[in-house]
Amino acid sequence: MTMVQVEPAHEQPGADQRRRAPSGTSPARRVIRTGFIVTAVALVAATFTYPFLWLISASLKPRYQVFDNLLIPREVQPQNYTSLLDAVPFLTWFGNSMIVGVMAALTVTLSSALVAFGFAYFRFPGRNLLFLLVLGTMMLPAAVTMIPTFLIWQELGLSQTQVPLWAHNVFASAFYVFLMRQFFLSLPRDTFEAARVDGCGYFGLFWRIAMPLCKPALIVVFIFEFRASWTDLIRPLIYLQDEALYTLPRGLKAVLDAFGQGGEQRWEIVMAASVLATVPLIILFFCAQRYFVEGIATQGRKG
Amino acid sequence: MSADVSTAPVAPPMSRGRRWRAAWRRPETRWAYLFLLPWIVGFLAFTAGPMIASLVLSFTDYDVINPASYVGGENYQRMIEDPQVRTALFNTLLYTVIHVPLSIAIALALAVLLNQIGGRFAGFFRTVFYMPAMTPTVAVGVLFLLLLNGQNGLVNAALGLFGIDGPAWTTDPAWVRWGIIIMSLWTIGGTIVILFAALKNVPMDLYEAARIDGAGAWRQFREVTVPMISGSLFFVTIVNTIASLQMFTEVYTMFYGNAQSQLQASDSALFYVIYLFRQGFQFLEMGYASALAWGLFVIVLIVTLVQVKLGDRFVYYEGDDR
Numbered sequence: 001m002t003m004v005q006v007e008p009a010h011e012q013p014g015a016d017q018r019r020r021a022p023s024g025t026s027p028a029r030r031v032i033r034t035g036f037i038v039t040a041v042a043l044v045a046a047t048f049t050y051p052f053l054w055l056i057s058a059s060l061k062p063r064y065q066v067f068d069n070l071l072i073p074r075e076v077q078p079q080n081y082t083s084l085l086d087a088v089p090f091l092t093w094f095g096n097s098m099i100v101g102v103m104a105a106l107t108v109t110l111s112s113a114l115v116a117f118g119f120a121y122f123r124f125p126g127r128n129l130l131f132l133l134v135l136g137t138m139m140l141p142a143a144v145t146m147i148p149t150f151l152i153w154q155e156l157g158l159s160q161t162q163v164p165l166w167a168h169n170v171f172a173s174a175f176y177v178f179l180m181r182q183f184f185l186s187l188p189r190d191t192f193e194a195a196r197v198d199g200c201g202y203f204g205l206f207w208r209i210a211m212p213l214c215k216p217a218l219i220v221v222f223i224f225e226f227r228a229s230w231t232d233l234i235r236p237l238i239y240l241q242d243e244a245l246y247t248l249p250r251g252l253k254a255v256l257d258a259f260g261q262g263g264e265q266r267w268e269i270v271m272a273a274s275v276l277a278t279v280p281l282i283i284l285f286f287c288a289q290r291y292f293v294e295g296i297a298t299q300g301r302k303g
Numbered sequence: 304m305s306a307d308v309s310t311a312p313v314a315p316p317m318s319r320g321r322r323w324r325a326a327w328r329r330p331e332t333r334w335a336y337l338f339l340l341p342w343i344v345g346f347l348a349f350t351a352g353p354m355i356a357s358l359v360l361s362f363t364d365y366d367v368i369n370p371a372s373y374v375g376g377e378n379y380q381r382m383i384e385d386p387q388v389r390t391a392l393f394n395t396l397l398y399t400v401i402h403v404p405l406s407i408a409i410a411l412a413l414a415v416l417l418n419q420i421g422g423r424f425a426g427f428f429r430t431v432f433y434m435p436a437m438t439p440t441v442a443v444g445v446l447f448l449l450l451l452n453g454q455n456g457l458v459n460a461a462l463g464l465f466g467i468d469g470p471a472w473t474t475d476p477a478w479v480r481w482g483i484i485i486m487s488l489w490t491i492g493g494t495i496v497i498l499f500a501a502l503k504n505v506p507m508d509l510y511e512a513a514r515i516d517g518a519g520a521w522r523q524f525r526e527v528t529v530p531m532i533s534g535s536l537f538f539v540t541i542v543n544t545i546a547s548l549q550m551f552t553e554v555y556t557m558f559y560g561n562a563q564s565q566l567q568a569s570d571s572a573l574f575y576v577i578y579l580f581r582q583g584f585q586f587l588e589m590g591y592a593s594a595l596a597w598g599l600f601v602i603v604l605i606v607t608l609v610q611v612k613l614g615d616r617f618v619y620y621e622g623d624d625r
Contacts, residue, residue: 034419034420037416037419037420038420038424040416041413041416041417041420041428042428044413044432045428045431045432048431048432048434048435048489049431049434050457051435051446051447051450051457051489052434052435052438054450054457055446058449066449067449067452067454067455068455069455069457069460111341111342111345114338114341115338115339115341115342117338118335118336118337118338118339119339121335121338122331122332122334122335122338123331123335124326124331124332124335124336125322125323125326125332127335130339130343133346134342137346137350139545139603139604139607140350140354140600141545141548141549141576141596141599141600141603142549143549143576143579143580143595143596143599143600144353144354144357144596144597144599144600145349145350145353145354145357146580146583146596147353147356147357147360147583147589147592147593147596148352148353148354148356148357148360149349149353150584151356151367151589152348152349152353154367168345168349170341170345171341171342171344171345171346171348171349172341172342172345177342202331202334202338206338227437230439231439231440231441231552233440233441233551233552233555233556234551234552234555234580237555237580237584238584248439248441249439249440249441249552252439252441252442252445253441253556253560256441256445256448256556256560257560257561260445260448261448261561262561263561267449270445271445271449274442274445274446277439277441277442278437278438278439278442281437281438281439282434282437282438284437285433285434285437289430292433293429293433293496293500296493296496296497296500297496297497297499297500297501299497299538299542
C-alpha cells in the first residue's frame with residue numbers, strides 16, 4: 001500500500017551526490033554537461049515565464065501600446081486598474097470567489113476526511129464494493145449529471161444562488177476520499193487501538209487522533225479544492241445570471257466580452273482583470289508550495 | 304490490500320444473509336456506515352439519481368418550461384445525423400490525440416532534465432514550470448487569445464525571429480485547432496511534477512547495472528527509466544485523456560460567449576462539451592443535451608477501458624508493495 005507522506009521540500013544532499021555522479025566521466029565533462037542541461041532548461045523556463053511578465057507589463061500599458069510586445073512599458077499607466085474597478089464590481093466578484101472557494105474547500109475537506117476514515121478504519125460488509133463505486137465515479141464526466149443537477153437546484157429554488165457552486169461538496173468527493181484514505185491507512189493501527197482501550201469513541205478516534213495526524217493531507221485537499229473552485233467557469237455560467245453574484249472566472253469572462261474581442265477593445269482593462277484574478281492563486285501556491293508538489297506527486301505515485 | 308488493516312478472524316462459512324445480519328448487529332458496522340453517510344447520500348442524490356434522470360431525459364424533448372414529452376430514440380438519431388456533433392467530436396478527438404502524447408513527451412523530457420540537474424536548481428525550475436498550471440483557466444484563455452493573435456501576438460513575433468510568418472491562430476479556421484494545442488502545452492506543470500517525482504524514485508543502482516552492461520544513455524532511458532515510471536506514465540495518460548475529452552473552459556473563454564468571437568471561430572473551436580453546454584443551457588434543448596452527455600460517457604468509458612487494457616501490457620509494477 002502506498003504511503004502518502006508529505007516530505008520535506010528539500011532533498012537529502014546524499015541523494016544528489018549519487019545522482020550527479022555517473023561513473024566513467026571526468027569531472028570537467030560532467031560540469032560542462034550539467035551546465036549545458038541547466039542552460040537548456042533555463043531557456044524553456046524563460047519561455048514558460050514570459051507570458052506572465054508580458055501579462056503584467058501589458059496590464060500597465062496605455063491602450064495603444066498593449067500590443068507593442070515590449071517587456072518594459074514605454075509609459076506606465078497603473079490607472080488601468082482603477083478604471084477596471086470603476087467599470088465592474090471586481091472586488092465583489094473577488095469576495096464572492098473567496099466565500100465560494102472557502103465553503104467549497106472546507107466542506108469537501110471535512111466530508112471527504114470523514115468518509116475516508118470510514119473506509120480506512122472499519123471493516124464492514126460491502127466495503128470493497130462501495131470503495132470500487134467511489135473510484136468509479138471519478139471517471140464519470142461531469143456533463144452526465146450536469147443537467148439533472150441543475151434541475152434539482154431549480155426545484156429547491158437555489159438555482160440563481162451561489163449554493164450550487166459548492167453545496168455538493170458537503171457529500172464528499174471521490175478523488176479526495178481516495179487521497180485521504182491512503183493517508184489514514186498509513187497511520188499505525190496501534191495508536192487507534194490504544195485510544196479505544198482508553199475509552200475513546202469512534203468519532204473521537206477520527207476527530208481527536210486521525211485528523212490532527214493528517215494535517216498535511218487536509219491542507220492538500222483544502223488548497224486543491226480552493227484552486228478548483230477559484231478557476232471553475234462552467235458552474236457560474238449555468239447558475240449565476242445576476243452580476244453581483246459572479247465569481248472571478250465568470251466576472252473575467254464578462255470583462256473579456258465587454259472590453260475585449262467584440263467589445264470596446266480596451267485590452268489593458270482585460271489584462272488588469274486577468275492579473276488580479278491570477279495573483280491570489282500564485283500567492284497561495286508560494287505559501288503552500290510543498291503541499292501542492294507533494295499532493296500532485298502523490299496522485300501519480302498511486303496510478 | 305495492506306496486511307496491517309485486515310486482520311479479520313477466520314470465521315466458519317455462513318450464508319450471505321446471515322453474515323450481513325450478524326455484521327449489522329455489530330456497532331462497528333453501523334458506525335462505519337455512519338461515517339460513509341455523506342458519500343452515500345451524495346452518491347444517490349448527485350450521481351446515481353442524476354445519471355438515471357439524464358438517461359430518462361435523453362429520450363424526451365424537454366425545455367424546462369414545458370413538461371417533458373417522450374420522443375423515443377429521436378435524440379440519439381439526431382445526434383448521429385447532426386453535422387455539428389461530427390465536427391465537435393472530430394475537434395475533440397484530434398485535440399486529445401495530439402495533446403496527450405505531445406504534452407506527456409515534453410513533460411517527460413523536462414522531467415528527465417530536471418532529474419539530471421537535481422538539487423535546489425531542479426526545485427526552482429519545477430516551481431517555474433508549475434506556475435502556469437496555477438493560473439485560473441479563464442485567464443489562460445484570455446492570455447492566449449492575445450499571445451496567439453495573428454497580427455501582433457507574441458507567438459508570431461517569436462516565429463518572426465526565425466523568419467517564419469505565423470498564421471492567424473485565433474481567426475483562421477485552419478489554424479485555430481493548432482493554436483489551442485499550443486496553449487494547452489503551457490499548462491503541463493502538473494504532469495512534469497508527477498513524472499519528476501516518479502523519476503526520483505528510480506533506484507540509481509539500476510542505471511549503474513545498465514551502464515556496466517554497456518547500455519548507452521538512450522538504452523538506459525528506454526530499458527530502465529520508462530519501465531520504472533510506467534505506472535506514472537499510465538496515470539498521466541489516463542487522467543489527461545479524460546480531461547482532454549472534456550475540454551471546455553479555455554476554448555469557451557476564447558471563442559464563445561459573444562456574437563463576434565463565435566463568428567470568427569466558425570466551427571473549428573467547437574469542442575464536444577461546449578456543444579453540449581450550449582444545447583442544454585443556451586438553447587434549452589435539455590433532452591438532446593442529455594443524449595449528448597451519455598454519448599460522451601460512452602466515449603470516455605470506451606477510451607479508458609482500451610487504455611487500461613493496453614496499460615496492463617506495458618505497465619511494470621514493482622514486485623513488492625507499490
